[in-house]
Amino acid sequence: MAMSSDALFNPTEEHEMLRKMVADFARQEVEPQAAEHDEKGVLNVELFRKLGELGLLGITVPEEDGGAGMDTVAAVIVHHELSKYDPGFTLAYLAHSMLFVNNFYHCSNAEQRARYLPKVISGEWIAGMGMTEPGAGTDVLGMSTTAVKDGDSYVLNGTKTYITNGCEGFCFQVYAKVNGRITAFVVDRDCPGFSTSKHIDKLGMRGSTMSELIFEDCRIPAANLLGEEGGGIAHMMRNLEIERLTLGAQSVGIAERCVEIMVHHGNDRKSFGQPINTYGQIQRYIAEGYAATEAAKALVYNVARDVGPNQRNRIGSDAVKLFAAPVGKMVADYAMQVMGGSGYCREYPVERLWRDAKLLEIGGGTLEAHQKNLTKDLTRLMCSGDR
Numbered sequence: 261m262a263m264s265s266d267a268l269f270n271p272t273e274e275h276e277m278l279r280k281m282v283a284d285f286a287r288q289e290v291e292p293q294a295a296e297h298d299e300k301g302v303l304n305v306e307l308f309r310k311l312g313e314l315g316l317l318g319i320t321v322p323e324e325d326g327g328a329g330m331d332t333v334a335a336v337i338v339h340h341e342l343s344k345y346d347p348g349f350t351l352a353y354l355a356h357s358m359l360f361v362n363n364f365y366h367c368s369n370a371e372q373r374a375r376y377l378p379k380v381i382s383g384e385w386i387a388g389m390g391m392t393e394p395g396a397g398t399d400v401l402g403m404s405t406t407a408v409k410d411g412d413s414y415v416l417n418g419t420k421t422y423i424t425n426g427c428e429g430f431c432f433q434v435y436a437k438v439n440g441r442i443t444a445f446v447v448d449r450d451c452p453g454f455s456t457s458k459h460i461d462k463l464g465m466r467g468s469t470m471s472e473l474i475f476e477d478c479r480i481p482a483a484n485l486l487g488e489e490g491g492g493i494a495h496m497m498r499n500l501e502i503e504r505l506t507l508g509a510q511s512v513g514i515a516e517r518c519v520e521i522m523v524h525h526g527n528d529r530k531s532f533g534q535p536i537n538t539y540g541q542i543q544r545y546i547a548e549g550y551a552a553t554e555a556a557k558a559l560v561y562n563v564a565r566d567v568g569p570n571q572r573n574r575i576g577s578d579a580v581k582l583f584a585a586p587v588g589k590m591v592a593d594y595a596m597q598v599m600g601g602s603g604y605c606r607e608y609p610v611e612r613l614w615r616d617a618k619l620l621e622i623g624g625g626t627l628e629a630h631q632k633n634l635t636k637d638l639t640r641l642m643c644s645g646d647r
């Protein structure tokens with residue numbers, strides 16, 4: 261028997277309540293500020309801290325450690341609902357709660373958790389994650405930032421770039437090579453030798469900021485090593501899966517909102533004396549946009565059930581991002597076409613969603629990176645017996 265849609269999208273009553281709470285918050289508080297912060301290119305820090313009050317910043321951290329104790333589906337729900345109204349603000353949330361909090365939680369010890377979790381789960385400290393470098397993005401293992409042990413410290417040298425929350429962030433999970441082996445650290449803004457560049461201006465996702473993280477003989481306590489020296493790749497790869505799912509969920513949020521806008525506009529707008537939704541060409545945008553959105557949504561939620569700290573699913577998460585990211589961009593484009601000139605104007609949200617959607621084909625892995633990973637993983641899975 262087919263599964264009911266509620267079992268897929270809201271598998272428990274808790275998930276359903278979470279969705280309603282986030283959807284109400286997004287409509288009432290996120291939507292009204294989105295255009296202004298997009299225009300200014302800044303994060304609404306005050307509103308961001310409200311995510312802490314709502315218990316959303318530690319969504320995947322167990323309750324006994326101060327989090328909400330929820331799963332990957334819950335993380336997907338939050339990104340999906342917030343992204344309908346402000347994908348840029350949602351990206352700041354993703355960088356904080358997924359790239360830092362979730363990531364940090366799974367590679368930190370009890371002392372480190374006690375030092376950081378209360379501050380980042382409340383929102384007092386905004387956080388982010390530094391992996392990408394000016395010379396190493398897709399080729400992340402080619403990073404050149406180094407860390408050298410010196411007594412009770414590590415000394416870091418190098419630069420990370422395009423780091424979301426770089427401008428407001430107080431602490432960052434950073435990857436650097438110790439004797440050539442990728443290792444994870446937590447670095448605070450007040451560590452000597454650490455600085456950030458000015459905000460790097462961007463096309464979309466303008467409700468969040470990004471900057472370089474610069475390490476010039478940056479000295480951090482040895483107690484800020486996360487896990488073991490050389491253990492960074494495992495932390496990085498595990499976290500990339502939930503990152504790709506939540507980025508996919510952002511795309512679904514954008515697409516769903518754009519379908520809603522298209523349906524209303526198609527019904528309200530008249531040309532040649534009749535609603536434009538009576539024309540087959542407009543029907544095609546609406547119908548195909550809806551069908552693609554539903555397919556992306558089903559894939560995101562289906563894979564999310566099989567991803568967790570102890571449940572790896574790189575094939576699923578790459579497939580989600582590869583399929584869902586272009587859907588957000590395509591449906592935003594359809595909505596703009598259906599709206600005509602008004603869709604291109606700043607007065608309406610579609611042009612912002614259209615600009616925001618493009619990032620999802622680049623950040624957290626480009627489409628080409630997903631194609632490469634999927635081919636490699638599927639070949640290993642299906643052909644290993646042949647070789």
Ligand SMILES: Cc1cc2nc3c(=O)[nH]c(=O)nc-3n(C[C@H](O)[C@H](O)[C@H](O)COP(=O)(O)OP(=O)(O)OC[C@H]3O[C@@H](n4cnc5c(N)ncnc54)[C@H](O)[C@@H]3O)c2cc1C
Binds near residue numbers: 390397398622624
């Ligand atoms: C708004 C924004 C926010 C971001 N936030 C963060 C963050 O918080 N933390 C962080 O660490 N990073 C962040 N990033 C960085 C992001 O993850 C990288 O931009 C992305 O991984 C691509 O790397 P790159 O920009 O160096 O492109 P490159 O790796 O230089 O790629 C350029 C082009 O070459 C293609 N290419 C590269 N290698 C191959 C290959 N082997 N086969 C085929 N094609 C290939 C790529 O697909 C792409 O089309 C952010 C980026 C943006 C734009």
